[in-house]
Amino acid sequence: MTPADLVPLLTVGAVLVGVFGLLIGSFLNVVVYRVPNGLSVVSPPSACPGCGEGIKPYDNVPVLSWLVLGGKCRSCREPISARYPLVELAGGAAFVGVAWWWTASTGLQATPTAVIASGLGLVAFLYLAAISLALGLIDLDVHRLPDRIVLPAYVVLTVLLGTASIIAGDPGALGRAAIGGxxxxxxxxxLAFVKPGAMGLGDVKLAGVLGFALAWLGWEELIVGACGAFFTGGLFAIVLLATGRARRGSGIPFGPWMLLGAWIGIVAGAPLADLYLSSLGLA
Structure with missing residues (x-):
């Protein structure tokens, strides 16, 4: 099969992954609202916060329904925040981006065993992308990283990435991941003990999840991902201080920057590390 023959297949795959990401983004809107409030994410069904009218299935199509309704409830015409379709779009874009990165990094596998291992790895990082969106938004909203999302991630990633490592004949990746976490x-x-208030226990728990995923990929990814959190978070804080939008001591949630830094490490950790070492004449 030539590269030209793969174009239609990859295009269809990207569309399917993108649609799935849109659906996950729609679900994440529910998660972001309900989890911090201690509510179930499965019941009751979604309803308009203004009139309480249940949302019909045909009004719950990601992005499209919001556009067709003009950003308003069909029943009471109460405005619906643009954040809902934006989160859905972010879910679709994130899933397509992760699938593209994974395919470019691992290539198309030739054997059934390699396909299964690669598929498990892809699912693991798609899952990480989904909870990254949810946790980032929740932390921005309420300055918390709920255990209901963070703690299950330890189990999910261990099962998916651990199984992928064993099937691929690379059990060392699982040990490296455990050490990294x-x-x-x-x-x-x-950091939480040295400077109380600077870091919360939610940050500590999330760090274990991110360290596990980053180190599974490699030590370079772990180092870049860990440093990336402080670089991006520090840069953002400097901008806020310089523009007068924050003062020293202002509470700025660090979870989103941990997640952003981790994804920088995941996607570009190895080349960034090589570039840094080359600039020092060490590589």
């Missing part, structure tokens, strides 16, 4: 969580725990 422990080290990064311990680092954040020390």
């Amino acid at each position: 422990v080290v990064l969580a311990a680092f954040y725990l020390v």
